[in-house]
Amino acid sequence: MRSAVRRVEADANRSADTHLHRFPLPDHWDVDLYLKDESVHPTGSLKHRLARSLFLYALVNGWVREGTTVIEASSGSTAVSEAFFARMLGLPFVAVMPRSTSPEKVALIEFHGGRCHFVDEPGAVYDEARRLAAECGGHYMDQFTYAERATDWRGNNNIADSIFEQMALERHPVPAWVVVGAGTGGTSATIGRYVRYRCHDTRVLVTDPEGSAFLDGYATGDPTHTVPTSSRIEGIGRPRVEPSFVPGVVDAMTRVPDAASVAAARWCSRVTGRLAGGSTGTALWGALRVIARMRAAGEAGSVVTLLCDGGERYAHTYYDDAWVAAQGLDVAAHEETLVRFLHDGTWQEPAPA
Structure with missing residues (x-):
């Protein structure tokens, strides 16, 4: 840690x-x-600041450890930044995002080693991210809950x-x-x-x-x-x-x-x-x-x-x-x-x- x-x-x-x-x-x-x-x-x-804070918060809380798969619900930019930090730490990263997300953001997430998981309804990103995290024993970063406290x-x-x-x-x-x-x-x-x-x-x-x-x-x-x-x-x-x-x-x-x-x-x-x-x-x-x-x-x-x-x-x-x-x-x-x-x-x- x-x-x-x-x-x-x-x-x-x-x-x-x-x-x-x-x-x-x-x-x-x-x-x-x-x-x-x-x-x-x-x-x-701007999300680079948020991603850094979220990773530090998850690390010091013991939520993210060596080998933890990190999952995030995102419309794109937060996922780009989190993919960057996940690769820095050698962690798998999956972005759950609306299918309408710009192809440029998708390419950036993949460039930083992340994987994109698409949903058709934007409101479905939260539950799908939780499901994937539970399925693989990973950590759902949940920027929408922790942004203000991280x-x-x-x-x-x-x-x-x-x-x-x-x-x-x-x-x-x-x-x-x-x-x-x-x-x-x-x-x-x-x-x-x-x-x-x-x-x-x-x-x-x-x-x-x-x-x-x-x-x-x-x-x-x-x-x-x-x-x-x-x-x-x-x-x-x-x-x-x-x-x-x-x-x-x-x-x-x-x-x-x-x-x-x-x-x-x-x-x-x-x-x-x-x-x-x-x-x-x-x-x-x-x-x-x-x-x-x-x-x-x-x-x-x-x-x-x-x-x-x-x-x-x-x-x-x-x-x-x-x-x-x-x-x-x-x-x-x-x-x-x-x-x-x-x-x-x-x-x-x-x-x-």
Whole structure:
């Protein structure tokens, strides 16, 4: 166990902290937007942090030992990162995932030595992962339960600690808002707890895509809320409110149309030169909504959101015009909103379809 923990910790020492990029908004707005670029982790996404924490948590609890088969339910990126750590420790890894997961993510999981086990219904991943773990005597990592407790929210170079350290010399060093999506709920829990622990005047906004249960569960106070649909935005949005989602540390939530998520991801890639995934688009749309409201109210300040993973993982979905058209997404209308906002500061969303 000591050797395994040392290997996982060594990965953190080798990996330089991720960059915080200033988004090119007009300087005279006096509202600054920053993107925390989590795509530069060794496995290409925000989930690298989570996978490292989950493996450490499982190791020190004695759940994962030499030869243990690790099973995870995932929409892709967490499985990519967990496959990386499993191979580092010489452990078999199986990802239980929806059949709709992007082929690029499937290829990455297999590249890192993992095996993909597909289900037709996204809501079936949990039970199927438990079944496989019981069948082979393995360990179901269960990111959706343990994400919020495996990460040390007090500091220790977690994502919140990193953001505030990197913001220290900016003109608005304490963000007015940090905007994130929810997949497990672990990131919003970590950031929300951290800002309260450090007594920062920062609010946390969680953006939720179409077909996700989080927003309605948050609004009604029902932690058992489920929906019969599934999210088209990989990495965030779930058919149920996950156990790791902590509503008490979230200040607000907002729904983002899928067309807006895709449009914002593509627009972000053009404006910044950094390919962004769909979940980045969801959070970016929410962050720009916040900035529009701040400007309308005459408020100055800063807003931080995440570049969760790279757009190259979605070449056959969000960046494929044929796929977008088949989904019936009016990306052009939402791109017009973004172009106009950057040009003259006017925020006007398209009418709902």
